Structures are given as C-alpha cells and as structure tokens.
Amino acid sequence: MVPAASNPVAKDCADCPIRHRAVCARCEPDELHRLEEIKYYRSFEPGQTVIWSGDRMDFVASVVSGVATLSQTMEDGRTQMVGLLLPSDFVGRPGRERAAFDVKAVTPVVMCCFRRRPFEELMASTPHIGQRLLEMTLDELDAAREWMLLLGRKTAREKIASLLSIIARREAQVSAGPMRGRFEFDLPLTREAMADYLGLTLETVSRQVSALKSEGVIQLEGKRRVVVPDFARLLDETGDDSDGGFLV
Amino acid sequence: MVPAASNPVAKDCADCPIRHRAVCARCEPDELHRLEEIKYYRSFEPGQTVIWSGDRMDFVASVVSGVATLSQTMEDGRTQMVGLLLPSDFVGRPGRERAAFDVKAVTPVVMCCFRRRPFEELMASTPHIGQRLLEMTLDELDAAREWMLLLGRKTAREKIASLLSIIARREAQVSAGPMRGRFEFDLPLTREAMADYLGLTLETVSRQVSALKSEGVIQLEGKRRVVVPDFARLLDETGDDSDGGFLV
DNA sequence: CATCCGTCTTGATCTGGGTCAATGTCAGTC
DNA sequence: GACTGACATTGACCCAGATCAAGACGGATG
Structure with missing residues (x-):
C-alpha cells in the first residue's frame, strides 16, 4: 500500500469523517478513491432541519463537526429526541429509502455525505465498511437501550x-x-x-x-x-x- | 449450488433459526456446513435466566421458539425491559466478551447458539452473514428508538x-x-x-x-x-x- | 374439598412532575 | 441606552401515575 502522505486520494480521505471511526482505516487506496468519488459536504445553520421524517433520503452521512439531533414528533406535538449526533456519528441507513426520524442541527453542522446507491454498492463489495458500520450500529443500539432505562425509570x-x-x-x-x-x-x-x-x-x-x-x-x-x-x-x-x- | 433437498448439511440448516431472517439464505453449502459445526441448542424453562448482565458470554444465539426478555436493573431494584426476544431474534454481540443486559425466559425457550469466536471468524470470511446482521441490528435500533418515544412521551x-x-x-x-x-x-x-x-x-x-x-x-x-x-x-x-x- | 401461593384487581391516598402564568436575563440592533 | 425577541427561571396549582394496603381469583397440592 502506498503511504498516505504520497497519495492524494488517501490524503483527501484523511478528512473523510467516516474514517474517524475507522471505517476506511483499513481501506485500500482504490477503495478510498471510490469513496471520494461519491462524497460531498453539506453545511447547516443552527436550527436548520437536515431532513424530515418520511422525506426521501438518498444519501448517508457522517457528522464532521457540530451537534445535530434525531427526533420524533407525535401529531399532537409531543416530541422525543432519540439520538444526539456528534462528530463521527453516522446518519441514515443503507437500504432505506425514506428517513425515519427528523434530523436537526443545533449548532453549525458540517456533514460528509455519500450518495446512497453508490455507497450501498461499495458496501457490498467492500466488507470492512459493512463490518465497521455493524460495530457502530451495535454501539448505538446499546446506547439506545441504556437510554430506555433512563426514560422509563x-x-x-x-x-x-x-x-x-x-x-x-x-x-x-x-x-x-x-x-x-x-x-x-x-x-x-x-x-x-x-x-x-x-x-x-x-x-x-x-x-x-x-x-x-x-x-x-x-x-x-x-x-x-x-x-x-x-x-x-x-x-x-x-x-x-x-x-x-x-x-x- | 446443490439443491437443499439432496444436501444433508443444507437440510440440517433448514432448522437453523438464523435462517428465519435469511442470514444463511444466501450461503453456499460449505458455509452452511461451517455454521452447522459451531451450533448447538439450549432450552430454558419459564423464569430461568439465560445470562446475567456482566457475565462472560461466549456464544451468540438466535431464538427458535418461546419468548425471552432483555432487561436492565438499577442497584435499588428498578428494572427496565429493553427488548422482547421472539423467535428469529438475535441475541448477543459479536466482538463483545460480556453480556450487557439480563436475558430471561418468560415461556419455555429454545435457542440456537453459535460459539462466539468461530462465529466471528466465520463472519469475517462470509460477508452476507455480517450484512444480514447489520440489517437486523438496524431494525432493532429503529424499534428501540420508537420505544424511546413511548417511554418518554x-x-x-x-x-x-x-x-x-x-x-x-x-x-x-x-x-x-x-x-x-x-x-x-x-x-x-x-x-x-x-x-x-x-x-x-x-x-x-x-x-x-x-x-x-x-x-x-x-x-x-x-x-x-x-x-x-x-x-x-x-x-x-x-x-x-x-x-x-x-x-x- | 380446604388451603396455599402466586398473580391480578381494586381502592385510598400521596407526590413528582406537568401546566399555566408571570417575570428575569441578555444579546442584538436601531 | 431603550426596545425587541428568544431563552431561562420561578411560583402556584393540579393531576396522572406511584405507593400502600386489602381482597379476589385460580390452579396446584394434599
């Protein structure tokens, strides 16, 4: 493998936030290059909504900086936050067409987005991305369950x-x-x-x-x-x- | 691929509960065979504890029949159930040494267990198992988040x-x-x-x-x-x- | 058939946190 | 330096659900 410093693609991907949690730490240069190709950045102002529950969502993303929230609202207005998104957290779900929750920025937020379809294809051919995503999802599930104790008791x-x-x-x-x-x-x-x-x-x-x-x-x-x-x-x-x- | 009916290994695995959610639906016969080798069944009586939070857990498992619960208890005795395990649900976490929650049978339960280490190795070499596990985990995460709305609001x-x-x-x-x-x-x-x-x-x-x-x-x-x-x-x-x- | 025991129901009362309403703080900005 | 609007604090009161306390049901057992 070419040392990252001498490889412009790998260098770009050093900024790739997904790397914060080691998704592409094990990627080969050509895989990094493919991630690069489908990635773009988006910025959000405090209070701005990234996506509404039910909206079509054709990207997945990783938080680069700032704080965002994941929440649900009942039709009478009661709302419950179900996740706090901090830098390196993953947003969106491969294989899912529509967002299941509202995502809102609470501070200025930068997200690194990947177009969903190509990302899914890349995942299918690059097992460590899926493996890393599984680890992250399992961590989130544990956190959600801890949170259930807090909410219920x-x-x-x-x-x-x-x-x-x-x-x-x-x-x-x-x-x-x-x-x-x-x-x-x-x-x-x-x-x-x-x-x-x-x-x-x-x-x-x-x-x-x-x-x-x-x-x-x-x-x-x-x-x-x-x-x-x-x-x-x-x-x-x-x-x-x-x-x-x-x-x- | 050999038709399942004429393949004893594949036939055995037809009973493999993990298949209920299609983990090995796409497996090749030799992969099925390797799953077979590390699998064993365990039965539990109503009220019996499958595992205590903090205990060493060297298997992962899938519920074949019956109902079990996943719960947490605070030291003063307040307890919160964080999951209901029904047939086909997955228990345990690859890569984790100790159980994070109490698992208890509420009806007679049969579980199909896989020794953890070999299962992890198999996962590393068989991408569709990891992929399927990721889907299942994402579903559970969504369910947990819906449940947070219920508990909080x-x-x-x-x-x-x-x-x-x-x-x-x-x-x-x-x-x-x-x-x-x-x-x-x-x-x-x-x-x-x-x-x-x-x-x-x-x-x-x-x-x-x-x-x-x-x-x-x-x-x-x-x-x-x-x-x-x-x-x-x-x-x-x-x-x-x-x-x-x-x-x- | 009586009695026991675990589970469930129902009642009486209490209280943590919700609701409604007023007031305080402070960063803009004209 | 007064005005505004978004956020935060504080108070007074209320109510959903907790707590405490009897009973009731129903199936196991002798």
Whole structure:
C-alpha cells in the first residue's frame, strides 16, 4: 500500500469523517478513491432541519463537526429526541429509502455525505465498511437501550445528572484520562432540547438544573457553560452503579 | 449450488433459526456446513435466566421458539425491559466478551447458539452473514428508538395500547394480511413484565387494561387471552399516527 | 374439598412532575 | 441606552401515575 502522505486520494480521505471511526482505516487506496468519488459536504445553520421524517433520503452521512439531533414528533406535538449526533456519528441507513426520524442541527453542522446507491454498492463489495458500520450500529443500539432505562425509570434529577455526565464524557474523550475531578464544558442544547431528550418539560429541566446548582453539584457560568467541580459527585446523582454507563 | 433437498448439511440448516431472517439464505453449502459445526441448542424453562448482565458470554444465539426478555436493573431494584426476544431474534454481540443486559425466559425457550469466536471468524470470511446482521441490528435500533418515544412521551393508556398492538402485530406476521378487524392472541407477559417494559407499575398496567376492557376496546378470556374486536379502535388509543409504527 | 401461593384487581391516598402564568436575563440592533 | 425577541427561571396549582394496603381469583397440592 502506498503511504498516505504520497497519495492524494488517501490524503483527501484523511478528512473523510467516516474514517474517524475507522471505517476506511483499513481501506485500500482504490477503495478510498471510490469513496471520494461519491462524497460531498453539506453545511447547516443552527436550527436548520437536515431532513424530515418520511422525506426521501438518498444519501448517508457522517457528522464532521457540530451537534445535530434525531427526533420524533407525535401529531399532537409531543416530541422525543432519540439520538444526539456528534462528530463521527453516522446518519441514515443503507437500504432505506425514506428517513425515519427528523434530523436537526443545533449548532453549525458540517456533514460528509455519500450518495446512497453508490455507497450501498461499495458496501457490498467492500466488507470492512459493512463490518465497521455493524460495530457502530451495535454501539448505538446499546446506547439506545441504556437510554430506555433512563426514560422509563429514572427521576428528573437523575435524568439531568445523567445527561450532564454523558456530555462531559463525550467532551472528555477528546482529552482522554479517567473521569474524575473538575470538568468544564459548553452545553450545546437549549433547555427545551434537553427536555425533549429526557422526556421532561423544559420547566422541570430548569428547576432541576437550578437545584443541582444550588446544592453545589454544578456551577453555571452564563447559561450554557457548566462547571462540574467534582465529577464523582455528579455521578452519584445519576442513579447508575459506579462507572457503568457508556452512553451515546 | 446443490439443491437443499439432496444436501444433508443444507437440510440440517433448514432448522437453523438464523435462517428465519435469511442470514444463511444466501450461503453456499460449505458455509452452511461451517455454521452447522459451531451450533448447538439450549432450552430454558419459564423464569430461568439465560445470562446475567456482566457475565462472560461466549456464544451468540438466535431464538427458535418461546419468548425471552432483555432487561436492565438499577442497584435499588428498578428494572427496565429493553427488548422482547421472539423467535428469529438475535441475541448477543459479536466482538463483545460480556453480556450487557439480563436475558430471561418468560415461556419455555429454545435457542440456537453459535460459539462466539468461530462465529466471528466465520463472519469475517462470509460477508452476507455480517450484512444480514447489520440489517437486523438496524431494525432493532429503529424499534428501540420508537420505544424511546413511548417511554418518554406516551400516557399509560397509550403505552398499554401500543404494547397490545405490537404483540398482535407480531402474531399476525405469521398469518400475514393487513391489520384490521378482529384479533385474538395470548399475552406471554405477566402484568409485572408488562410494567417493566412500559416503565409503569404493575398496578397502573392492571388498571389501564381494565379500563380498555370496560370500554370494549379489548375483551379478556381468562387473564392471558386477549380478544381485540376491532384493531383500528385499539390503534386509535396508541397515539401513533395511523399505521406508522413498526415496532419490535 | 380446604388451603396455599402466586398473580391480578381494586381502592385510598400521596407526590413528582406537568401546566399555566408571570417575570428575569441578555444579546442584538436601531 | 431603550426596545425587541428568544431563552431561562420561578411560583402556584393540579393531576396522572406511584405507593400502600386489602381482597379476589385460580390452579396446584394434599
């Protein structure tokens, strides 16, 4: 295999977000080249809808940067978020013609899209792409099941603490290390989005956040910046047994 | 390819439950043979635990007959069911050493197990197994996400109606046809199991079932046999928009 | 046939979180 | 530096569903 540095195709694909989760880490140069050919980028503004549930969807994509949400709405307006899409997460489903959920950007988002048909064909001829996709899907399924426990059985306070600890965890992945001590991060979600994620109302979210704040479990700088002085203390509030939970 | 009837290996694999969902429908005889070699059956009594969360799990399996549940329990005893395993459903995860959830039989269950390591090797060399597994996993992920809407946003009555309609739907798959008119089926779950699935208490389940009964949406024969005189009427109670919902 | 035990139903009461409504905060922007 | 509009907080009240507590059913067992 040609070293990536001397191979323009491979170099382009270094930006390929799907690579973030190693889908094409094992690809040969010609496979990379075929991925390159069917890929294009799209950008979205905060609040913009990427796709509505039921719409025709003829691409699959991977989040390059920003935060998007996956949600469902009942006809009377009740909505439930069913996934948080962070960089490297995969969107869309090979073999499915129409989107099953609404996808919305909550911050500026860049997605790396692949035309669906050619991607499906490529998958059929390139087993490691399918294998990697299977791993990712299994991870998401586990996360969804953990989330079901949260939605079905946790109290409002536990839900908030869980969400904060998940976001902290995702942030921390970047700067690795064990999850203890002080943490600081920006909350990308509005109170309403948090409520939709947790199956609560935005008032309850606000009240519980205030409660955690007044008890010193967290501090707020402005409305969006969260400081967790002692991560262990936050974890205690989640109801999870100590350091299980590998959500989202 | 040799016709299945004249090929003993392929014939054996006709009983292979994984075939129910077409995993080996496209396999060549030698691949079937390799699946045969690593497969064995296990039976479980109602109430028996197949595996505890955290236990070492060195097989993957497919449900041949009976009903099992997938659930999580918090240390204070709150439990949430995260999946209902019906015939043809897949259990376990290639590449994962330990079980992430408790699996329990609720009726007599037969599972077709494959030793995990050899199965993983077989998957690596037989792309259609991985492809089929990916499809199944994506279906399960969709079902889990539909379930999140139920847990987070539906009322107790809507939850019960949804569960009944899902079970009816699964029964009906066998005897195909569009979902209208009269239905009759056995409820495999206790009130407590229903409660764990729906994120309710068993008392609430009981009350809501009674309410649906006294309003004529369903009739009960004994405690477990359910008669739905008009499926459309039950669907109205689920809160789903007309004939969406392709759960579990 | 009595009695036991697991499961289910039903009633009475309580409460966490929903609902409705007012007020606060702050980043634009004219 | 006042005005606006989007977001967030806070309070007062209410109700769906939880909790606590009896019973009722039904099938197994002696």
